[in-house]
Structures are given as structure tokens and as C-alpha cells.
Amino acid sequence: VRTLRVEASNGSYDVHVGRGLLERARELVPVPESAENVALFADENLDTALVGGVLASLRDTGLRVEFMQTTGESAKSVRCAEEMWEWLADKGFHRGDLAVALGGGVVGDLGGFVAATFNRGMPWVVLPTTVLAMVDSSIGGKTGINLPQGKNLVGAFHQPRAVVADIDVLETLPEPAFRTGLAETLKHALISSADFLRRLLDERADIGAREPDTLEAMVADSAAVKVGLVNRDPFERGERAFLNYGHTLAHALESTGGYGVLSHGEAVAIGMMFAAYLAVELGYADRTKEHREALEAFGLPVTGARHDFETVALAMRTDKKYDKGMRFVVLEDIGRPAVVRDVPDDAVERAYEAVR
Ligand SMILES: NC(=O)c1ccc[n+]([C@@H]2O[C@H](COP(=O)([O-])OP(=O)(O)OC[C@H]3O[C@@H](n4cnc5c(N)ncnc54)[C@H](O)[C@@H]3O)[C@@H](O)[C@H]2O)c1
Numbered sequence: 001v002r003t004l005r006v007e008a009s010n011g012s013y014d015v016h017v018g019r020g021l022l023e024r025a026r027e028l029v030p031v032p033e034s035a036e037n038v039a040l041f042a043d044e045n046l047d048t049a050l051v052g053g054v055l056a057s058l059r060d061t062g063l064r065v066e067f068m069q070t071t072g073e074s075a076k077s078v079r080c081a082e083e084m085w086e087w088l089a090d091k092g093f094h095r096g097d098l099a100v101a102l103g104g105g106v107v108g109d110l111g112g113f114v115a116a117t118f119n120r121g122m123p124w125v126v127l128p129t130t131v132l133a134m135v136d137s138s139i140g141g142k143t144g145i146n147l148p149q150g151k152n153l154v155g156a157f158h159q160p161r162a163v164v165a166d167i168d169v170l171e172t173l174p175e176p177a178f179r180t181g182l183a184e185t186l187k188h189a190l191i192s193s194a195d196f197l198r199r200l201l202d203e204r205a206d207i208g209a210r211e212p213d214t215l216e217a218m219v220a221d222s223a224a225v226k227v228g229l230v231n232r233d234p235f236e237r238g239e240r241a242f243l244n245y246g247h248t249l250a251h252a253l254e255s256t257g258g259y260g261v262l263s264h265g266e267a268v269a270i271g272m273m274f275a276a277y278l279a280v281e282l283g284y285a286d287r288t289k290e291h292r293e294a295l296e297a298f299g300l301p302v303t304g305a306r307h308d309f310e311t312v313a314l315a316m317r318t319d320k321k322y323d324k325g326m327r328f329v330v331l332e333d334i335g336r337p338a339v340v341r342d343v344p345d346d347a348v349e350r351a352y353e354a355v356r
């Protein structure tokens with residue numbers, strides 16, 4: 001087991017990464033003194049025995065444990081949040097009780113948001129079950145739901161009390177979701193360290209085969225990149241924005257392409273490739289070859305943007321991260337991210353054409 005420590009101004013907690021951890025949920029989930037009840041929100045697609053094991057382990061605490069299932073991006077909605085708030089109220093939950101989210105980024109964002117808002121906020125714990133959730137979404141306390149107008153438009157910062165990432169659950173993860181998580185893992189390597197990137201490439205076969213020890217090290221090192229950024233910048237006023245590497249174009253591709261056409265990971269892959277070309281336009285080191293090599297090694301696309309530039313540029317201008325002009329994260333070199341503003345339109349267009 002590797003344990004990382006988040007020490008942010010709005011909350012401190014452990015992130016455990018290892019094998020066989022969910023069987024030990026009772027020991028690793030810190031139950032607050034104040035809790036009489038535990039609400040377990042679980043993804044519907046998880047193995048029944050696994051969910052049963054977590055339930056049993058939580059019941060060993062002697063507290064009453066109630067259980068609710070949900071799944072899918074469409075669950076990150078006001079309607080589902082409302083159902084969960086009312087369910088908690090019906091079951092007699094209080095501010096001192098504990099919520100536990102067992103699932104990928106969807107269940108984490110939704111369950112965390114419900115925990116952030118029910119009774120003005122109750123403690124919560126995340127048990128991430130996708131690579132993306134383990135290395136990215138479960139860490140840092142961003143919770144939220146979507147609106148028809150856009151993704152993640154309603155939410156709250158609410159740090160969990162612990163993150164327990166059990167590598168064994170990744171065995172049943174469908175391949176597209178696995179690959180999306182790898183795109184974020186590559187993102188963490190690209191923005192933090194050429195050595196980390198090299199190691200991922202060296203271990204590509206074991207990673208692809210989901211060799212558990214390799215995945216454990218990969219997840220822990222990737223999560224550590226996020227923990228470091230969250231510790232330094234919990235409310236995303238500065239360098240936490242580096243985590244948006246590749247995401248300005250990715251979100252535009254996802255929203256213009258129709259959801260489901262490109263997975264998030266594929267869109268992020270194309271977005272990072274675009275950012276590598278943009279860096280060249282801006283006079284930084286040419287790392288397009290390194291990007292292409294890394295993305296292709298993990299079966300991720302490096303081209304495939306389909307729309308004309310005008311459509312995509314419009315979508316990028318309406319991005320949530322828009323801040324008095326388009327912003328992009330580019331790499332001055334591998335491991336050296338920077339936020340750039342006021343990028344000339346023709347430079348953006350040339351970089352875009354390179355990934356079309
Ligand atoms: N809060 C943040 O900081 C943050 C960061 C990045 C992404 N996100 C959010 O995360 C979400 C995406 O998360 P995701 O990629 O984990 O998707 P997801 O939660 O939808 O999970 C992907 C698919 O895998 C299934 N699944 C999950 N774990 C499984 C397992 N162990 N075995 C079998 N099936 C399993 C799910 O049912 C789903 O069909 C998006 O909504 C995104 O906005 C949030």
C-alpha cells in the first residue's frame with residue numbers, strides 16, 4: 001500500500017493506493033465520531049460481490065448502512081441529486097453522518113456534491129473504481145453535476161475524509177474507460193516529469209495487460225502529481241490549472257462532436273497533441289514526437305478532430321475555464337507546463353489543423 005497525504009487549506013486526508021483494500025474498508029474509512037449512519041452510493045456496473053463486501057465491511061462498524069445505486073454521465077444531474085437528497089432525508093440522515101462514494105468519476109462527483117450540500121455539508125469518503133477516478137477525480141475535492149447547458153456547471157469544493165483506491169477493482173473495468181484513465185495518467189506524466197513518462201512507456205505492455213503491481217505503482221505516482229498540485233493550490237487559482245492540459249480542445253471536441261463519439265480520454269489525447277503543436281507555434285521546444293509516441297503506445301488517437309476550426313473555436317471560447325480570453329496550458333518542455341493567454345487565433349488554427 002502507498003499512502004499519499006493531501007494537506008490542503010480546506011482539508012487534509014490520506015489517499016491509499018494498493019491491493020485488497022476494499023475488504024479492509026472498515027479499517028481504512030475514517031468514520032467520524034458524530035456518525036450514526038452511513039450512506040453508500042455505488043456504481044451499478046460494479047461486481048455484486050465487491051459491493052456486498054464493502055457493505056458488509058462498513059456494517060462491521062456497527063453503524064446503520066443504507067445503500068443506493070446509480071450510474072452514467074446522465075446521473076450527474078439535478079434530478080438524480082434531488083432523488084439522493086430526498087432519499088437521505090427520508091432515511092433520517094444528519095449532518096454528522098457519513099457518505100461513501102464507490103465508483104468512477106461520475107459517482108464520485110455526484111455523491112460528493114450531494115454530500116457537500118445535504119444539511120449544508122456532511123463528511124464523505126471516496127472509493128474510486130476507475131483509473132481516472134483513482135489518479136484524478138477522487139483527489140482534490142471538486143464535486144459537481146452537469147446542466148443541459150454544459151458539464152460540471154454546478155458544484156462545490158468539498159474535500160473527502162479519505163480516498164481508498166483498490167487496484168484489484170480495475171480488473172473488471174471496460175477497455176474504453178481504462179484507456180480514458182491512461183490519457184489522464186499520461187497527462188500527469190507530461191506535465192510533471194520526463195522520467196515518469198519514460199517509465200510509463202517502458203512498462204506499456206504490463207500496463208496494457210493490467211498487471212496489478214505495475215498498475216499500483218502507476219496509479220500511486222500519477223495520483224501523487226495531482227496531490228502535489230492540490231496541496232499547493234486547492235481552489236485552482238494558479239498552478240492547479242496545469243491539470244487542464246489538453247482539456248480546452250478536448251471539451252470543445254466532446255461538446256461539438258456529440259457526446260459518446262469520442263471518449264473523454266480520446267478527446268484529451270487529441271487535445272494534448274494539439275497543445276504540443278501549439279507550443280511549437282509559440283516558440284517552445286518541439287515535443288510533438290514525444291507526444292505522438294506516448295499516446296500511440298497506449299492506443300490513444302493523435303488526430304481525429306472533425307469539425308472546421310470556426311465551430312471548435314466558438315466552443316473553446318464558451319469553455320468554463322474561459323477567463324477574459326482563451327487560455328491554454330502548453331509545455332515549455334516535458335514536465336514544464338505554463339498557462340498562456342492572448343494566443344493569436346492563427347497560431348491556434350494552425351495547431352488545430354495539425355490534429356484534424
Ligand atoms: N472532480 C474532478 O476533479 C474530476 C476530474 C476529472 C473528471 N471528472 C469527472 O469524472 C467523470 C468521468 O469519470 P470516469 O471516467 O471514471 O467515468 P464513469 O464514472 O462513468 O465510469 C466509466 C464506466 O465504467 C463503469 N465502471 C466504473 N468502475 C468500474 C469497475 N471497476 N468495473 C466495471 N465497470 C466499472 C461505470 O459504470 C461506467 O460505465 C466525468 O463526469 C468527469 O467530469 C471529475
Ligand SMILES: [Zn+2]
Pocket residue numbers: 184247264268
Ligand atoms: Zn479529464
